Amino acid sequence: MNRKGYLLKGKVIDGTLNAPLEQGAVVTDGQYIAWAGAARDLPPQYNADEYTLIDLPGRTIMPGLIDGHTHISFGESRSEEENALYTPVEFRTAKALYYARKILQAGVTSAFDAATTYAVAQAVRDAIDTGMFPGPRYTVSGRQITNHQGLEDSFPSEMAFPVGQAAVLVRNPDDLVEAVRLQVKDGVDAIKVSGSNDNLITPDAQDISAFTLDELRCIADETHRLGKLCSIHARSTVSSRDAALAGFDNIFHASYIDDAGIEACLKNGCVITPTLTLLVNLIEANRAMAGASGVEAFEREVAAARVNLRKAYDAGVPLIAGSESGWSPVPYGHWHAREMEIFVKLLELTPLQAIHANTLAATRLLSPRYRDKVGKLEAGRYADILVVPGDPIQDIALLQRPSRFDYIFQGGAPIDRTPPAPRRRMWYERTKTFLSGLYVYDEANGQGSFLPE
Numbered sequence: 396m397n398r399k400g401y402l403l404k405g406k407v408i409d410g411t412l413n414a415p416l417e418q419g420a421v422v423t424d425g426q427y428i429a430w431a432g433a434a435r436d437l438p439p440q441y442n443a444d445e446y447t448l449i450d451l452p453g454r455t456i457m458p459g460l461i462d463g464h465t466h467i468s469f470g471e472s473r474s475e476e477e478n479a480l481y482t483p484v485e486f487r488t489a490k491a492l493y494y495a496r497k498i499l500q501a502g503v504t505s506a507f508d509a510a511t512t513y514a515v516a517q518a519v520r521d522a523i524d525t526g527m528f529p530g531p532r533y534t535v536s537g538r539q540i541t542n543h544q545g546l547e548d549s550f551p552s553e554m555a556f557p558v559g560q561a562a563v564l565v566r567n568p569d570d571l572v573e574a575v576r577l578q579v580k581d582g583v584d585a586i587k588v589s590g591s592n593d594n595l596i597t598p599d600a601q602d603i604s605a606f607t608l609d610e611l612r613c614i615a616d617e618t619h620r621l622g623k624l625c626s627i628h629a630r631s632t633v634s635s636r637d638a639a640l641a642g643f644d645n646i647f648h649a650s651y652i653d654d655a656g657i658e659a660c661l662k663n664g665c666v667i668t669p670t671l672t673l674l675v676n677l678i679e680a681n682r683a684m685a686g687a688s689g690v691e692a693f694e695r696e697v698a699a700a701r702v703n704l705r706k707a708y709d710a711g712v713p714l715i716a717g718s719e720s721g722w723s724p725v726p727y728g729h730w731h732a733r734e735m736e737i738f739v740k741l742l743e744l745t746p747l748q749a750i751h752a753n754t755l756a757a758t759r760l761l762s763p764r765y766r767d768k769v770g771k772l773e774a775g776r777y778a779d780i781l782v783v784p785g786d787p788i789q790d791i792a793l794l795q796r797p798s799r800f801d802y803i804f805q806g807g808a809p810i811d812r813t814p815p816a817p818r819r820r821m822w823y824e825r826t827k828t829f830l831s832g833l834y835v836y837d838e839a840n841g842q843g844s845f846l847p848e
Contacts, residue, residue: 400424400778400807402446404434406786408457410755410771412747415788421456422446423778426806431772451801455786457750458770459504459779459805460794461757462531462731463668464647464717466561467491467498467508468515473723474826475549479560482824484513491519493815495530497728498720500812501797504779504805505769506531507717507760509626509647510539510547510561510587517582529810532769532777534762536587536626537578538563540571540614544605545589546628562589571610575617584762585624588614588643591634604634611641624760626668630696632656639665645715645760649707650700657707666713666759669704671697671741672733673719680724697741705742714738715760716753732794739791746791778807 400423407419409431422430422441430441470490472478482490498506508516520533539562541547547562556564563574575586590605606614611627618625619642626645627638635652639659649656649667660667674693681690708714716734720727735749744752758770768777782802785793797803803810832847 398447399445400429400447401804402441402443402448402450403456403780403782404448404450405452405454405456405782407431407772408455408747408750408787409773410458410751412751415455415747419456421772421778421780423780423804423807426777428772428774428776428778428780430774449782449802451782453784454801455783455788456772457781457783457787458754458772459781459803460502460731460753461716461761461770462498462503462506462718462720462753463715463757463760464509464670464719465498465506466510466719466721467495467506467519467533468511468513468561469721470494470824471721471723471726477824477826478512479550479557481826482559482821484515484559486821486824487512488515488518490818491515492522492528492530493818494727495519495523495528495533496815498731499530499805499810500803500814501728501731502781502794502800502803503531503731504777504803505757505761505765506533507585507757508533508535509628509717509719510536512538512559512561514581520584521582529805532761532765532779534584534624534760534765536585537581537583539587539589539628540565540574541589542566542605544592544603546592546605547589549592568610568613571613572617575614575621579618579621579623583623585626585760586614586618588625588627588638590627590629590638591631593630602633603631604629604637606634606637608637608640611637611643615642624762626760639663647717648700650696650703652703652707654706657710657712660707660712661710666715666756667704667707668715668717668760669700670717670719670734671700671737672717672730673722673725674700675733675737676724676730701741708742708744713756713759714742714744714752715757716749717757728797730795732797735794736791746788749791750787750794778804780804 403421407416418434420434516535522528523530541562615625625643628647629635629638630648632651635649636656642663678693718731738744738749755770758766837844
């Protein structure tokens, strides 16, 4: 007998901040959710004769995750140089499609791509949308707009701006408008701006903004006029505040945001996507490497973010969870749910608030074609659903173990969870490095010794 869909029973977390239903049910019909609510209220037409019953004691039913910050084209690069200078665009695209499957298998059924090399992210989005390859429902920005003070112009001025960099370099106000219009013409869902640098690249990054307030307003106004979302990389105090004043929809990071920036976020409806996972992973990885550089800058930023982002959340600014997957410290398929644990442990959100940040709240970043169709267990939305063992309200970290999930549904169908075959890096993906440190002569021991740098 052909079944119409699935009848799922268990504890239900619907993606909102409403209390979970201890005895809940969700019904799927085709690609969509037909009904969701308390099991005692289940209409009689939704029964085990018509629908495939999944009733597993001790399980939780919840929306598929929405990762608010990925880089599907970065290929787990270990440095800016690897990302911008190596790997042909054709192979980048093939890798991205391979990695999109890994992201989906981690329980991420929708995602935002926050800057791409070439137009890889657009191609991946379209290949997934047309059913050619499995992956999350993607909303994508293009190459982020930067100037000389922005994050992406990190190469020496003596060399040309790399064609493979995940950014477009603008030099004057006219370039700003042209960059926005060209990317919209080329099919992006959102515009991304490099509004500040990073502490590990420039030590005073928390004190400056790459663009003036008027320039940011120019970008935001033109982006919104063309019906697109506007996001910005902004770690510093000034860049975070000016982005909010300019009317950007989303600020990535905002670690050093101040009270004026928080007030501007509230006034203009701006959300913050911190992506603390990258920083925390870098701290842990650097410690494991016994002396690798940069950890102090990451620790300073996490300490500042812990205070400032909690203050922003208490004031009413929505926080969205994102992993920044694509760099080597946050490889695809591994860390997409860690931001929720960080929100709980460092920002002291409740587990339900953290799950909300990784589901319904994250729809604020999505294209209109998806925004009201995912993120919540509600009739009429896509049946993008996780069935997980245990209770993430009691143990938020269990969402970081997707191999133990009972089911991952996308569009009402259980996904293929067969792990993709391991891949090896091609020789042309690697930075041409002899050693990541110095091999010195140790006179006391009469032998060579490696000093990491």
